[in-house]
Amino acid sequence: MKYAIVDIETTGGNAKTGKITEVAFFIHDGQKVIDEYSTLINPEQPIPPFVASLTGISNKMVAKAPRFFEVAKEIVTRTEDCILVAHNSEFDYSFLKEEFAQLGYSYQKDTLCTVEMAKRLLPGEESYSLGKLCKSLGIPMNARHRAKGDAEATVQLFEMMLQKEYFQAVKEDIYTYDTFNHKVHGHIGKEVIDALPEVTGVYYLYNQENELIYIGKSKNIRKRILQHLSNKQTKRAEKMARFIHHIDYVHTGSELVALLLESDEIKKHLPVYNRAQRKSKVFFGIFVKKDNNGYLNFDIAPLTQDPDQETPITTAFSKKEATRILERMCERHQLCLKLSGLDNSPNSCFGYQIKTCKGACIQQESADQYNKRALKASRYFSYGASNLMLIDQGRDLNEKAVVQIENGVYKGFGFIPKEQGTKDINILKAAIKQYPNNKDVNTIIRGFLRKKALEKTIRY
Known part of the structure; x- marks a missing residue:
C-alpha cells in the first residue's frame, strides 16, 4: 500500500473560489519515502496580501510558474494507486478535486487525515495544529506554511504514528473512501x-x-x-x-x-x-387559535412529533426567542398582550393601560377588527412577509430554483430557465409544484431566511 503525503498552499480557504499556489507530494510505501514532487503553481488570480504574508509566496514568485493544467498529468501519475494523506486532508483534497474538476477530470482518492489520526494515536496534546504538534513532538519544521516544508513535517508525523500499536485499527476507523472498495x-x-x-x-x-x-x-x-x-x-x-x-x-x-x-x-x-434515527430537537412554535369570544389568541408551545399537532405560524429555537418574536408582533401590530399569552392580568392588559392595545382584552375592540391585524401579524412573522418567492441556484448554471410562500403559507417549489429571469411573478408561479405545508418546512425556510443563504428573495 502506498501513501501520497501532500500539502498545498492556496489563495484562500474556499476551493470553489480559491486556487492552488504550491503543491508538494511525498510518496511513501509504508516503510520509507520512495518519490517526491513539489512545484509552485500560477493560480491565475491575485494572491491576497495576508496570504502572501503568511506563506511567503508572492504574485511575482508564481508569475512564471506552471499553471495547474500543466502539472495535472504529473500529479495523477505520481499519486496513482496511492491513499492521499494530509494534515486536515479534507482541505487539501477539496482543492485538488476542484482544480481537476475545472479541467473536466474526476480526481478520486481515498484519504487519511493526520489530524484525526494524531488525536487517536497521540492523545493528550495541547494542540493538533501541525506547527504546535510538531513542536511538542520534537519534529523539525523547515519553511513553515510552504508546501514542501509542511509536507516533510507531515511525513515525519505519519511515520511516528505508523509505529504505534493501534495504527491499523485507527486507520480503518478514520479512513475516508472516495473510490470503489x-x-x-x-x-x-x-x-x-x-x-x-x-x-x-x-x-x-x-x-x-x-x-x-x-x-x-x-x-x-x-x-x-x-x-x-x-x-x-x-x-x-x-x-x-x-x-x-x-x-x-x-x-x-x-x-x-x-x-x-x-x-x-x-x-x-x-x-x-x-x-429510528431522526429525532427532532425540541424547538418551540407560536400557535394561533380563536377563543370563545372569536378573538385570535397566540400561544407558545414546544414542537412535538405528533402529526396531529397544529402547524405554528413560526418557530424558534428556544422559548425565550419565541417570546421575543411575540413581543415584537404585539408592538408592531398593536396586539393585546393578554390574548398573546404575555400578560396574566384578570382584566385589561398592561398594553391597554399605556394605549398600545385597543381593548380586545376587554372586548372594547371588535373581534373582526382585532383579527385583521392579528392575521396580518401572523403572516408577516411567519416568513417576514405574506407573499414571497425565494430564488436559489438550480441544477445547472442555466437554471434557477424557486420556492413559493403565499399568504404566509408554503406552497411548493420548482425550477425555471435562468434566461426567463425572475421579474414576472406569473411565470414563477407556473413553475411551482405543490407540496404540503407543515411545521417542519416552516422551520427549514425560516432557518434559510435567518442565514440569508439564498440568492434572492422577492416580495409580491
Missing part, C-alpha cells in the same frame, strides 16, 4: 459507486428486496453515501450499511429545495432507518 462496497457494484454524483440533492437507499430504508439530503451525494457505506460508529449504522443494495437520487442544486424535498419524502414513505 470491494470489501466495503462489494454488495453495491463498482459501476454504481463510480456513477454517484458530487451534487446537492436527495438520495434514497434500498435493501436487497428493493424496500426503501433511508432517505437523506446532502450537498455532496457521493460523499454522503460513501460515508453511509463505511460507517462503523454504531452497530445500527453498520447494519444499515450492509442492507444497502440499491441507490437512487434526485439532483436539486438548491440546498433549500433538497431539505424541503427530503422532509416531504420522509413523511410520505417513513423509511425504517429515518424513523
